[in-house]
Amino acid sequence: MPPADAAVISDLRQRIERIGGIAARTKTVLPFGVPGIDRRLPKGGLALGALHEVAGGANGAVDGAAAASFAAGIAARTGGKVLWCYTQADLFAPALAQSGLTEEQVVFFEAKDEASILGCFEEALRHGGLTAVVAELAGLSRVSSHRLQLAAETSGTMGLAVRRWRRHVDARDFGNPTAAFTRWRVTELNSAPLPVRGVGRARWQLELMRCRGGESADFEVEACDAQGFIALSSDLADGSAATEAWRHRAAS
Amino acid sequence: MPVAKAESLFADLVIMDADLRGDEVGLEKLAIWALRLYSPIVATDTPDGLVLDIQGAAHLYGGEAGLISDVIARLADLGITAYAALADTWGAAHALARFGQKTTRIVEPGGQSDALLKLPIAALRLPAEMMPDLLLLGLDTIGELAAKPRAPLTQSFGPKLFRRVDQAFGRLAEPIEPVESPELISVQRIFAEPIGAPETLEKYTRRLTDMICDRMEEAGLGSRRLDLHYTRVDNRIETIFVATAKPVRDPKRLGRLLCDKIETVDPGWGVDKMTLTAAFVEPLVPKQVVAQYSAPPRPDVEELWDTITNRYGRESLYRAVSVATDIPERAVKRTSPTSTEVGSKRNASYRRPQRIYRRPEPILALAALPDHPPRAFTWRGQRYSVLCADGPERVRGEWWRNDNEKGKVRDYFILEVDNGERFWAFRAGDGQHEGTGSLKWYLHGKFD
Secondary structure, X not given: OOHHHHHHHHHHHHHHHHHHOHHHHOOOEEXXXXXXXXXXXXXXXXXXXXXXXXXXXXXXXXXXXXXXXXXXXXXXHOXXXXXXXXXXXXXXXXXXXXXXXXXXXXXXXXXXXXXXXXXXXXHHHHHOOXXXXXXXXXXXXXXXXXXXXXXXXXXXXXXXXXXXXXXXXXXXXXXXXXXXXXXXXXXXXXXXXXOOOOOOOOEEEEEEEEEOOOOOEEEEEEOOOOOOOXXXXXXXXXXXXXXXXXXXXXXX | OOHHHHHHHOOOOXXXXXXXXXXXXXXXXXXXXXXXXXXXXXXXEOOXXXXXEOOOOHHHHOHHHHHXXXXXXXXXXXXXXXXXXXXXXXXXXXXXXXXXXXXXXXXXXXXXXXXXXXXXXXXXXXXXXXXXXXXXXXXXXXXXXXXXXXXXXXXXXXXXXXXHHHHHHOOOOOOOOOOXXXXXXXXXXXXXXXXXXXXXXXHHHHHHHHHHXXXXXXXXXXXXXXXXXXXXXXXXXXXXXXXXXXXXXXXXXXXXXXXXXXXXXXXXXXXXXXXXXXXXXXXXXXXXXXXXXXXXXXXXXXXXXXXXXXXXXXXXXXXXEEOOOOOHHHOEEEEOOOOOOOOOOOOOOOOOOOEEEEEEEXXXXXXXXXXXXXXXXXXXXXXXXXXXXXXXXXXXXXXOOOHHHOOOEEEEEEEEEOOOOEEEEEEEOOOOOHHHOOOOEEEEEEOO
């Protein structure tokens, strides 16, 4: 592309953003610290003051373990207090510290039903004293996601909806559009092989399924470290892991 | 029993006159104690009881059973042996606490008629002079009395007899006149015409909040709990209250918390008096505000915690603190979000799963003894073959807590199966000694 065309395109992008109001509302972003991923996101990171959706792939749609870990890593890196809302009481709090979310940083809200989760999610996003709110949800309608998005915009708090369903068939709901800025799917892959016996650092197939102002992408990453940072898989070069991932996705 | 007889039975008997007035004063003190802790409507039930209207207050103690056991336990700490009963009506609760023969008793809503039938008529709060005559008529239990024709008995005993019966069964309303603590800060507003529209209630709620905040400011106090009584024209009292984690004196914040609850108030034919009381106050000194010209500071999170706990109950919001134990079921303790408690340091090199099953799920697995992970296992009818594994991490039963755990062992493994999922599994028993466990395999969690 000639440089003149690039300048025209970037100018057009900025004008579209201004029309959509995105630029005014989301002032800052939270980069992943991985250039390969940040390059794919508008402004080089996840928008703060926005709603993001995360779900697990395959069996993760029901247990949501990897999705929770991914969300915990992001929430931890926002730096402030985090509220974590859930209905299914199977979250193991000490494990969140492995993704960087320390026990001083996070407060849990155990709700009786999804309606109170949505209510609490919105209240917490609108309040602004927190830096991130994570909510484990099954249903997220277009209207409620829009409300959450607006609440996040007013306060600059990041909202992370961990979508998690009771049954596999309900996971089809993840195809329905919502007002979230980005939508991620995290599927567990086999861990990096170790030279000795044991299980190495967990690896994920990370799919950016939808991104406002950006394009979808696939990454193969290593799970969050103790600071909440993910890393690109080191052995991408030999290609074996990637083909395995494709086979896995075709099977699921 | 005459005093002389009692003296002959016990050698060192201490005898003193009954101090009825003193008892009453003591009971009133206890009522104010209960008012601060449990419920905005508390009254003395002389000579020996307290009556609490706990509608809308029980969820703060984990439901009705939780509240009752908390009352009994705290009174026991004060050296008072108490009996408690919870029922739809004052009369039924009064009777069951005294004659129910149980330390605590909770009657289902509407169940008081069945619970009362077998109790003696002494449980009905009737005047003492009426009792011998009723017994003479052969009326022993409340059920017998309630089944009698009313007219002849009313003729001889007056209307009070069946009024007490009706009050106990819930056919007649019986308002509770709550105790008021003289030193409590309280503001009230009486209306010439009853009000009932939610907007009007909200408007005056906010005005009263402003007034009470001014009063608290004069006294240098902040409220931890505010009670708002709406006295209806039919003499029933509707109550809402809000509790905060730290003393607060901000009228906007308190007003919002109170208005959040107005939808639970049933104004009936109208409200003609509103009383706002700071039931529980703590000193609150004004804070120096630093002028900041850069970014505005983030709002105080405690405000959010108060909003959530007042709306969804106190036990739903918590901070998880690590406990020094290896047993995963006991690894987390819940504390309030504002507490500064620091948990015990965990050794981070032992990985823990993101999801933990409340009850370990039995799986079919075969593994070489004593310390090899299984090569494959079957869970919920599906077979998983294990690619690699980490372990064992040995966890021993805590014999100092529980005799059943003495000598028991769990060997935990991280199992990675062929589709990339990672599970946390354990074998009950160490694989060498029979007494340590059944050698069965269980899944206990799921890794990311």
